[in-house]
Amino acid sequence: MPHRVVDLFRSSAHSLESSLTKKSASGPARRRDYPDRAAPGSRSSERASSSALFLEDCSDGLPAPPYTPQGRMEGSRASSFSSDSHKEHGSSHPHHHKISFPSVHFGRSSKDSNSSSSATLDWALESPPLVMYGDAETSSGALLSGQLFLNIKQEGLEIDSLCATLSVHVTQKKPFANHCSECTNQRTELKRWDLLQNPLAMAKGEHSFPFSVLLDGHLPASMDSPLIAISYEFKAEARPRRGLPLAPIKLDKALDVRRSIPSSETPHHSVRVFPPTNIRASAHYPQLIHPIGNYTLALRLDDVAKLNSKVNTVEYWKLKKLIWKLEETTKTVAPACGRHSPKLGQGTEGQQNKKGVIRTETRVIGEKTLFSGWKSNYASPTDSMIELELDYSLAKHAKYACDSKSRDGTEVTHQLMVELVVAQEWAPVNKPSLVTHTGVGRILRMHFGTILTERGGIGISWDNEAPPIYQDVPPSPPAYCQETRFSAEHTIDEVIDPLDGYARSHSSSLSGRS
Known part of the structure; x- marks a missing residue:
């Protein structure tokens, strides 16, 4: 099929060139006789010749088509095209002939070129690298915290919803059933944040939304093996108000989760x-x-x-x-x-x-x-x-x-x-x-x-970074064993032992008075 399409385009280009040559020859002068003035139909001929050259370049390397009576076909198409052109040339309102190729696109279409986005999403992680210390039975997990930034470029842009999700993606490289997407990919949502509960018209500028989650210690670490691949995906999406010609703003990021097991001191x-x-x-x-x-x-x-x-x-x-x-x-x-x-034969329905x-x-x-x-x-x-x-x-x-x-x-x-x-x-x-x-x-x-296992580095588990919790302290302040009452005659120095330096100076002053 590719060689037939190339032959069709090539024959059309040759017939167009022959008809334009006849038309220019029947006119008062040729282009080579008047180099300073463009001959009629020169733009279309140049366009046709460039198209023919483009198609000839693209046809390099294609297999040779089978033998067809191409000369007779080209001659018939050229004669019919030239007769039609002479008829239209003889009429009072001449028409310019244009050949369009709907399947060939040169350049980028206006539909493909998207206008500048009215908002963007970005994030910044504030927690240390996600490392689970210890094995799956004893590890306390890893803490993930950060901020999601929504940068509004249009004043008063209405956002219907802003949500973010964290999920673990498991890819089976040798699935249960080949060519089955559901058997190959399993996604489990670990956390979801609904950062905007109601639609809101947001001012121009950057708006931050904090998020945090504790990854359980039994979760697997990120890996890529011949049988299975495990990755953690963070996705955020902001939807503008319905009716606005704006696409949803999305953010996709991948997280690297590792596990570090402490080593023994003795071999x-x-x-x-x-x-x-x-x-x-x-x-x-x-x-x-x-x-x-x-x-x-x-x-x-x-x-x-x-x-x-x-x-x-x-x-x-x-x-x-x-x-x-x-x-x-x-x-x-x-x-x-x-x-x-x-499904189970005698089991409960739906199971x-x-x-x-x-x-x-x-x-x-x-x-x-x-x-x-x-x-x-x-x-x-x-x-x-x-x-x-x-x-x-x-x-x-x-x-x-x-x-x-x-x-x-x-x-x-x-x-x-x-x-x-x-x-x-x-x-x-x-x-x-x-x-x-x-x-x-x-x-x-x-x-x-x-x-x-991975190296732990200088990091420690997130629960060890938290401040200490004093569980043995009663809710009220401790009571003194002996209540001390002061009178006007006694001073605090007579009840509480002063420091050594202060005691010596005070005793010397008392001896001098006596």
């Missing part, structure tokens, strides 16, 4: 045994890591040598290769919408059986293979060991999601996988240098549970 200790061998692995590692930074796992392998008294030989396990990986596992439940969730599909996916966010970097000691069968310090971190441009667990079934966990490849060798007890390979190997695989 985690883990001991593993790998039967049927006697190898025992002892590891010290930090259980909590951050996306930015390097961390160290101290690993020691004991009992890597064994004495075989029957043949008077010593068997060694030597480390050949080490592989470490940081794995992220995402587990979520893709819920079904109302159309795809079947639906909520169902979903469990999705699980694991990705690697950091890995490395080592062939050296450890120390081995085979001095005696009873005192043999392999020691190493493993440095690990996230990959440079890795996409990650911090540990999270929410009530809707979404859970993100991390683990450090260490894989050791060991080979068995033996040597006589009297000649330990005569090593012989047995061809026996083992793969020792260990998994260490790791928590990936």
Whole structure:
């Protein structure tokens, strides 16, 4: 179809040029004979030629159309057009011919160009970054507070309503039903503010409206994983009075909500045994890591040598290769919408059986293979060991999601996988240098549970920033144990002990008087 449309426009342009050429030739003079005076129909010819050039440029790269008798068609169209032009030229009222292309638009239409808005919306956050300190069970949440600014540019503009909403948007990348918008997107409104209760004619200038909300600690943090994406959306809308030719003023913002779990002061200790061998692995590692930074796992392998008294030989396990990986596992439940969730057969009317599909996916966010970097000691069968310090971190441009667990079934966990490849060798007890390979190997695989979380920085939980509350203070002031009555003869210095300096000066003055 595109090549046919191009041919149609090209044939129309050629017929128009031929007819205009005949018409100018039948006139008293041509344009090239009178360069200072524009010939009749020159504007239309220039317009047609520019349109033809534009269409020819746009047709570059299109496939060649099938063979059609184009010359005969162009000749017939040119002859009919020229005959009609001669007839109109011979009449008393000549008409100028114009060809319009309704489907081709050059430039921007007046309908698309919107007039300057009569009002704008903006916001300013006054609270610190939204960070939930602690896990979902113990966290007190994060406090969000700020101001919404409505800038009125037209005096006396009437606003019917001004509202703002905060919602959490969950996007299932592998939904229950493909190509279903309701199964893919779930929005939950957390807070709504009706900032204008009644219509109001507002003066020109900037008007501020404060808002605040406490995000519960069980809410998930913002994330973007292969299965699910969670984001927090703040939307505000101001509607002008009905009847005014003004569109609603809208504001859409995204909030970044994070979670920070406090780290332990002491490293985690883990001991593993790998039967049927006697190898025992002892590891010290930090259980909590951050996306930015390097961390160290101290690993020691004991009992890597064994004495075989029957043949008077010593068997060694030597480390050949080490592989470490940081794995992220995402587990979520893709819920079904109302159309795809079947109704209960014998249940109450209006109720639906909520169902979903469990999705699980694991990705690697950091890995490395080592062939050296450890120390081995085979001095005696009873005192043999392999020691190493493993440095690990996230990959440079890795996409990650911090540990999270929410009530809707979404859970993100991390683990450090260490894989050791060991080979068995033996040597006589009297000649330990005569090593012989047995061809026996083992793969020792260990998994260490790791928590990936954001750094807390210098911030603390919002409830710790509040002033202290004295709950033990009674409603009335405390009563004195002994009531003191003053008379005219006694002074306050005789009842209350003065300060040391004042007491010495007062005693010296009294001694001088005496």
